[in-house]
Amino acid sequence: MPPRKGQKQQQYDEATKSEAVRLRVEEHWSYPMIMEKLGIKSKTQIREWVQKRQNGETFEDYRGRWIKKYFSSLEEENNYLKAQVEYLKKLNPNLHGEGSWISKPGLGRSKK
Secondary structure, eight states, X not given: OOOOTTOOOOOOOHHHHHHHHHHHHTSOOOHHHXXXXXXXXXXXXXXHHHHHHHXXXXXXXXXXXOOOOOOSSHHHHHHHHHHHHHHHHHHOTTXXXXXXXXXXXXXXXXXX
């Protein structure tokens, strides 16, 4: 859940995140135990960290930031963008798949 207006979202360092994941995965601690020991406010946050670690992702959070990347050629930029699209398709396999409202002709358009 995002912070309420006027509240600042709690930021945790890499060591805290790694320890929370270790305690959950290796030591099988409960969420409340981890939250109390490390001062973490949300068990949902711990779940997200565990899931990221299991998916081989880093803990970096790029929400709200634009990453400016420079390319040496249009081909390099095109390959980068294609890789991003494939990654998003992997995250949301049903978004453009068969049966999706996007793939059905005529849906979403007004008929005149």
